[in-house]
Amino acid sequence: MHINYEFKARVDNSAQLEAVLSSLSPVFAGEDRQVDTYFxxxxxxxxxxxxxIENALIHYERINTAGAKQSNVLLYQHQPGSTLKKLLAASLGVKTIVDKKRKIYFIENVKFHFDTVESLGTFVEVEAIDNDGTIGLEKLKLQCDQYIALFGLQASQFMAESYSDLLLAKKSSTT
Structure with a gap:
């Protein structure tokens, strides 16, 4: 298990924020079309x-509060096209599916996502990651604070919920 300290914010200016990040010379991992199936x-x-780019089974626990927060993550890398999805769907049932385009950048242990999520809009997500306990929660918090300030994000932009929660709420309000 590893610890993330992370935030997600709804943005209308993701290209501008990406340009701001580019001034820090991040490593660009690529653009990924991701389908996340929640069980x-x-x-x-x-x-x-x-x-x-990314294929993983991910279990995480975090409190739904706006702003930066801790997330405890277990990650299992899987091979694309495996029968894992069928097995999980049959045994647990599918809760919802999130379809998104994601641009991924890194600066040291910090991962940046510029997301366009079908039916929801555009977001920036920042994850300060401690894979082995050597960085510590305080430094992760400081890193998130640094990027909140760099992007000029306001409290009203922060998302408490996951994309899956937002999609489920949207579906229930239309039925």
Whole structure:
């Protein structure tokens, strides 16, 4: 298990924020089209990510509060096209599916996502990652604060919910 300290914000100016980040010479990992299938689980969230860059089964627990917050993550890398999705769907049931385009950047242990999510809009997500306990929560918090300030984000932009929660709420309000 590793610890993330992260935030997600709704933005209308993702290209401008990407340009601001580019001034820091981040490593561009690429643009990924990701389909995250969320499954019904009693604790936390479980999703199977299928993309052309990232493919993983991810279980995470985090509090739904706006702003930066801690997330405890277990990650299992899987091979694309495996029967894992069918197995999980049959045994747990599918909760919802999130379809997004994601540009991925890194600066040291910090991962940046510029997301366009079908039916929801555009977002920036920043994850300060401590894979082995050597960085510590305080530094992760400082890193998030640094990028909140760099991007000039306002409290009203922060998202408490995951994309899956937002999609489920949107579906229930239209039925």
């Amino acid at each position: 019904n689980v009693p604790n936390g969230r479980l999703k199977l990510r299928e993309g052309n």
